[in-house]
Amino acid sequence: MSHSAQDTVPAIQTIDVRRVYQARGGRSIGGAQAGKGVTALDGVSLTVQRGEIFGLLGRNGAGKTTLIKILTTLLAPSGGQAYIDGMDVTRDVIKVRQIIAMVSGGEQSGYGILTVREQLWMFAQFYGVPSKVAHARIDELLSAVGLGDQANQKVYALSTGMRQRMNLCRALVSDPEILFLDEPTVGLDVEASRAVREYVRKWMGENPRRTVLLTTHYMFEADELCDHVAVINHGQIVAEGTTDDLKRGLQEHARFQLEMAEWLPAFTEMLRERDGVVDAQTEQRNDRTQLRLALLREEFIVPTIASINEAGGRVLALRRIEPTLEEAFVRLVGDEAESQREGEEAQR
Ligand SMILES: Nc1ncnc2c1ncn2[C@@H]1O[C@H](COP(=O)(O)OP(=O)(O)OP(=O)(O)O)[C@@H](O)[C@H]1O
Numbered sequence: 077m078s079h080s081a082q083d084t085v086p087a088i089q090t091i092d093v094r095r096v097y098q099a100r101g102g103r104s105i106g107g108a109q110a111g112k113g114v115t116a117l118d119g120v121s122l123t124v125q126r127g128e129i130f131g132l133l134g135r136n137g138a139g140k141t142t143l144i145k146i147l148t149t150l151l152a153p154s155g156g157q158a159y160i161d162g163m164d165v166t167r168d169v170i171k172v173r174q175i176i177a178m179v180s181g182g183e184q185s186g187y188g189i190l191t192v193r194e195q196l197w198m199f200a201q202f203y204g205v206p207s208k209v210a211h212a213r214i215d216e217l218l219s220a221v222g223l224g225d226q227a228n229q230k231v232y233a234l235s236t237g238m239r240q241r242m243n244l245c246r247a248l249v250s251d252p253e254i255l256f257l258d259e260p261t262v263g264l265d266v267e268a269s270r271a272v273r274e275y276v277r278k279w280m281g282e283n284p285r286r287t288v289l290l291t292t293h294y295m296f297e298a299d300e301l302c303d304h305v306a307v308i309n310h311g312q313i314v315a316e317g318t319t320d321d322l323k324r325g326l327q328e329h330a331r332f333q334l335e336m337a338e339w340l341p342a343f344t345e346m347l348r349e350r351d352g353v354v355d356a357q358t359e360q361r362n363d364r365t366q367l368r369l370a371l372l373r374e375e376f377i378v379p380t381i382a383s384i385n386e387a388g389g390r391v392l393a394l395r396r397i398e399p400t401l402e403e404a405f406v407r408l409v410g411d412e413a414e415s416q417r418e419g420e421e422a423q424r
Pocket residue numbers: 097098114115116134135136137138139140141142143
């Protein structure tokens with residue numbers, strides 16, 4: 077394959093991937109899945125380009141871990157195709173495994189009787205990393221995630237968060253090109269979470285071929301780290317794009333909050349009648365007016381403020397209300413109870 081052709085091959089690609097977990101051993105508890113099994117992935121098509129940090133967002137049970145297990149060759153899809161760097165994950169298992177690594181937040185792997193350094197060293201050996209390179213890499217990784225002082229401590233003596241940070245080092249010691257992080261910062265303290273995010277970003281910056289697919293329940297983390305995100309719900313992708321795309325896509329109107337001198341309730345009606353104003357709400361704040369505006373488009377703010385001035389109002393402060401990724405997420409996947417009902421209806 078020519079170099080340029082190879083560059084256009086996506087790091088990760090899935091086409092209509094499905095996965096059904098068969099109900100095991102007779103009747104399952106909770107009638108909905110009796111006999112039919114659980115459809116964890118229901119036709120997932122995704123493309124992740126080289127150099128991207130891609131976030132997969134979804135509530136508990138949405139199918140995130142299932143998709144990661146398929147992409148990392150640990151689980152077979154029930155249908156569809158999945159490729160890593162153009163290689164089929166069900167056929168080129170060995171080659172795929174050579175360029176990927178996976179860490180999952182909750183995992184408790186590791187050989188307790190080894191020290192942290194011995195454990196990482198052993199993994200480096202599995203992947204044939206030369207000694208000198210391995211030692212240097214282990215030192216760098218341990219200090220990056222704040223485990224420098226634990227290098228000679230036995231693995232069983234690590235706290236949960238320390239063990240998790242060690243697992244990230246383990247994944248990186250083989251120098252993978254494509255890294256899967258399933259909830260990498262769950263259970264980590266503030267400082268350690270930050271160190272992990274910072275290191276992931278630094279690691280990505282060092283080589284343009286590196287790619288990360290991560291899952292997280294922390295929307296700020298996705299917002300901070302990810303170039304692109306996809307939202308998965310009941311095994312289906314319900315939204316995809318940059319985090320800004322998602323926020324914007326869900327915002328029907330441009331929302332503003334204004335502070336006006338004096339309490340001027342009469343402005344509400346006057347503003348509602350203006351072109352471009354979808355809604356206006358006033359609220360008394362001490363002797364001032366707090367005005368919330370929903371406008372058809374952002375540019376309507378200029379004539380709206382002009383009309384406030386003409387009517388004798390004085391604007392003291394103006395703020396655009398930006399939607400957050402969390403709001404976008406909640407609007408997309410609804411609340412738990414609502415989605416439970418939808419799910420049950422779909423099963424019928
Ligand atoms: N080994 C299994 N056997 C049967 N069903 C499973 C199995 N693993 C997962 N499931 C089911 O598949 C669906 C998707 O689970 P998955 O673990 O992929 O979700 P997730 O998005 O990773 O959730 P979380 O945010 O809780 O980690 C769920 O309904 C789950 O109950």
